[in-house]
Amino acid sequence: MSNMLEIRGLKKSFGGIDVLDIPELSIEKGGRCALIGANGSGKTTLLRILAGVLAPDEGKVRIMTDKVSYMPQKPYFFDFSVEKNIALAVRDRKNAKARANAALSALGLESIAARRGSSLSGGEAQRMAFARVLAERNELILLDEPTAAADLIGCERMEKALDSLVAESGATLVFATHTPAQALKLAREVIVLDKGRVAERGEVRQLLYSPRSECAKSFLSHWRL
Amino acid sequence: MQEFLKVVAQLFTPGGELLKIIGVTLYMAFLSTTISACLGLPLGVLIGSRRFRGKGVLMRVLNTLMGLPPVVAGLLVFFLLSRSGPLGSLKLLYTVSAMVIAQVLLITPIVAGLSASIVSGISPRLRETARGMGLSRHAEFFCLLYECRGQFLSVVLTAFGRSIAEVGAVSIVGGNVQYKTRVMTTAIMLETNKGNFEFAVSLGVVLLLISFIINSAALSLQEHERKLHGERRSA
Ligand SMILES: Nc1ncnc2c1ncn2[C@@H]1O[C@H](COP(=O)(O)OP(=O)(O)OP(=O)(O)O)[C@@H](O)[C@H]1O
Numbered sequence A: 001m002s003n004m005l006e007i008r009g010l011k012k013s014f015g016g017i018d019v020l021d022i023p024e025l026s027i028e029k030g031g032r033c034a035l036i037g038a039n040g041s042g043k044t045t046l047l048r049i050l051a052g053v054l055a056p057d058e059g060k061v062r063i064m065t066d067k068v069s070y071m072p073q074k075p076y077f078f079d080f081s082v083e084k085n086i087a088l089a090v091r092d093r094k095n096a097k098a099r100a101n102a103a104l105s106a107l108g109l110e111s112i113a114a115r116r117g118s119s120l121s122g123g124e125a126q127r128m129a130f131a132r133v134l135a136e137r138n139e140l141i142l143l144d145e146p147t148a149a150a151d152l153i154g155c156e157r158m159e160k161a162l163d164s165l166v167a168e169s170g171a172t173l174v175f176a177t178h179t180p181a182q183a184l185k186l187a188r189e190v191i192v193l194d195k196g197r198v199a200e201r202g203e204v205r206q207l208l209y210s211p212r213s214e215c216a217k218s219f220l221s222h223w224r225l
Numbered sequence B: 001m002q003e004f005l006k007v008v009a010q011l012f013t014p015g016g017e018l019l020k021i022i023g024v025t026l027y028m029a030f031l032s033t034t035i036s037a038c039l040g041l042p043l044g045v046l047i048g049s050r051r052f053r054g055k056g057v058l059m060r061v062l063n064t065l066m067g068l069p070p071v072v073a074g075l076l077v078f079f080l081l082s083r084s085g086p087l088g089s090l091k092l093l094y095t096v097s098a099m100v101i102a103q104v105l106l107i108t109p110i111v112a113g114l115s116a117s118i119v120s121g122i123s124p125r126l127r128e129t130a131r132g133m134g135l136s137r138h139a140e141f142f143c144l145l146y147e148c149r150g151q152f153l154s155v156v157l158t159a160f161g162r163s164i165a166e167v168g169a170v171s172i173v174g175g176n177v178q179y180k181t182r183v184m185t186t187a188i189m190l191e192t193n194k195g196n197f198e199f200a201v202s203l204g205v206v207l208l209l210i211s212f213i214i215n216s217a218a219l220s221l222q223e224h225e226r227k228l229h230g231e232r233r234s235a
């Protein structure tokens, strides 16, 4: 299996403080990878670099596709309708509207299609940002805590939609999460970040239930699995 | 009250001095605001949306210029345009053009500084989302301008307010020449110096009214635009 993304000698610091230091990391095509780690461990920074929003200080990042969706931790909403906010993410302009609406109904959000993006609640906003990802169906999907603000039903719908999207399209998925259940549901692999370094990487069940590194052990001891 | 009625009566006297004064005031304020907006908004957007070396210094310079004392700007333009000055041959001193030049010098930094801080406030988050959605740089830029439009309007109105209320610079370079460069503020100064306080206050009220009308017009235009693209709440 070939790789979807490859990282070599990646370093990033903010104001003299090292935030990321990853000598080598690759994720294969069709991989489903959960990024976990404490607040400030560098999950967002890594995703932003993968998405090309942030440039690394050192090192190389190779992404094998230009069809990338990235959903930031705090997505932005343009001051037009929700439908248009989503349709804007679809390259296929002819079917953009239809696909935006399909994505909205998959998430049970038909009722907010005509609302202004700037008028949404936190959870509605996050689900809308996820609808953008769903509508475009890109080959690499990067999500930063996609369900952190959603209610339980919203969360379940998003996970279901994401699961079937990835299953159908064979997209590569990398997402940051703080919920064990989500990692178990959506990921096959887990990467544990600790102070910007990869502390451990492994198959999801194996890693979550019996971590080997000290750092993963102590971090996961707080997770109720 | 009597003086106020006199002012109101003058408002309806065609060819009267007051109408001329209002005309010059509006002409000067509109022209200088338009020029400043054309210069300041693009500059502000450019500075606010890009990251480059020296951006911090540039912002500080702009912020300092935003507080440029009008008499200093007036003096500067006065020297530039005075007969022995570098631009003296243009013979612009004591004309409305000179006043507009001074105003542009005063207001452009305000427009640029405010719009730069507006843009740099939303640009990083907007950029992150726009890139994540795969928008082109062009589309991203237009979205940025669209998102800022309401605040840009406020900036332009602020600039207009500054220019219509300005007195120091315009009296230095305009000279308060009757029927030529006299504007509301310099007329108020003159009447105050002559001891016609009531007349001066009445002129002040008219000036405020003009400001109010223009602000209301601009804001209702914005309201109208919002309704046009507005929220069609579904049942
Ligand atoms: N633009 C920035 N300027 C300065 N420091 C930053 C910046 N972005 C991130 N950092 C720092 O880098 C570190 C890693 O941040 P990051 O957002 O990647 O963490 P995270 O793992 O996503 O955390 P969380 O779980 O809270 O989302 C933090 O210490 C943060 O303060």
Ligand SMILES: [Mg+2]
Pocket: A043, A044, A045, A073, A144, A176
């Ligand atoms: Mg984060």
